[in-house]
Amino acid sequence: MQTFKLGHSHHANWLTAVDECLQQTGSTSDANLGFIYLTDSMAEQLGNILRELKTRTGIMHWVGSVGQAILCTNTEYSDEPALVIMVAGFPDSSFSVFDLAKDSHHPVPEAEAAGLRFAIVHGDPRNGQLPELIEQLPERLGNGYLVGGLTSSNTHYYQIADDIIEGTLSGVVFNDQVQVATGVSQGCSPIGPVHTLTECDHHMAISIDQRPALDVFKEDIGEVLARDIDRAAGYIFAGFPVVGSDTGDYLVRNVIGIDPENNLLAIGDHMTRGAPIMFCRRDSKSAAEDMQRMLSNLKSRLSGPPRGGIYISCVGRGQHLFGESGREMKMISEALGDIPLAGFYANGEIAGQNLYGYTGVLTLFL
Numbered sequence: 408m409q410t411f412k413l414g415h416s417h418h419a420n421w422l423t424a425v426d427e428c429l430q431q432t433g434s435t436s437d438a439n440l441g442f443i444y445l446t447d448s449m450a451e452q453l454g455n456i457l458r459e460l461k462t463r464t465g466i467m468h469w470v471g472s473v474g475q476a477i478l479c480t481n482t483e484y485s486d487e488p489a490l491v492i493m494v495a496g497f498p499d500s501s502f503s504v505f506d507l508a509k510d511s512h513h514p515v516p517e518a519e520a521a522g523l524r525f526a527i528v529h530g531d532p533r534n535g536q537l538p539e540l541i542e543q544l545p546e547r548l549g550n551g552y553l554v555g556g557l558t559s560s561n562t563h564y565y566q567i568a569d570d571i572i573e574g575t576l577s578g579v580v581f582n583d584q585v586q587v588a589t590g591v592s593q594g595c596s597p598i599g600p601v602h603t604l605t606e607c608d609h610h611m612a613i614s615i616d617q618r619p620a621l622d623v624f625k626e627d628i629g630e631v632l633a634r635d636i637d638r639a640a641g642y643i644f645a646g647f648p649v650v651g652s653d654t655g656d657y658l659v660r661n662v663i664g665i666d667p668e669n670n671l672l673a674i675g676d677h678m679t680r681g682a683p684i685m686f687c688r689r690d691s692k693s694a695a696e697d698m699q700r701m702l703s704n705l706k707s708r709l710s711g712p713p714r715g716g717i718y719i720s721c722v723g724r725g726q727h728l729f730g731e732s733g734r735e736m737k738m739i740s741e742a743l744g745d746i747p748l749a750g751f752y753a754n755g756e757i758a759g760q761n762l763y764g765y766t767g768v769l770t771l772f773l
Contacts, residue, residue, distance in 0.1 A: 411715030421452035438494035443471035450563035474751030483733035501584035508575035528555035528578035556753025594765035596693035599627030619670030702742035718750035
């Protein structure tokens, strides 16, 4: 199968941006699916952009999202109008675009045998049911695995699933005719042992290891931060190990408040008594090391150059974490070569049945 074709532009005029993208992709006669990511400052023109792309390429199926920043091979666009498209050819029977708001039984492409069904999905972070939908969808697909992310925007929370949509979960699902390899890279590193959440109430951690939750938190983060706990904001997080993971994955959630009078700790997730919990910090050095680990693992699983890939990273990563614009994309190219890549910075990243934070999720089409 042919390598994917990539085009990108940061021209402020939407039509010129489309022209520049299509000049880079060249002929699209062998393509039947397109991925599209655009910054929120260009989102008002998404209807025009999508119509123009369908007319000029003949590709009717498009999936993607708006993002505060978007990504492509070796490049990151933020705080400016920008557009990235990537087009590919797949067997017509191998994929189906869906929108869960319309497709209660969403179409699933048939396979000759019951194999893995893989989906790239985008979701609206304003929908409070998304964690439940993300957990349920792999089971509804049969033998399913998800990757994707939640739209990040200051203005329009648009996703693309053939048409412009919002408010739900949408994307494209592939059957086992399409082979992929995926990896997750963490952006935070543990700073203490794994504890047990012994008492909680929704967002509030009451006790950990049968001790007041705030006491355990202060003990793990150290005396310096414990004396000035405001300094921990945006730097220290709660981590919830993924049960059954053979790679030590954990879900990172924000610490959203403390109650020093009652020794309580508020965490940005609905918690469950008995769950494992630890604390972690945002750390550029360990994030870069984990990115290298993930890339080395993926490279070892490849038998040849990938056709293309989708990379979805957290809005808290990128230049904010690595100190250099586009560093994650350059790391991917250094490890795997200049393969066609597209993606965006998300408000939450999806892998398997989990909604992550501060991670990078890479999908390679083989």
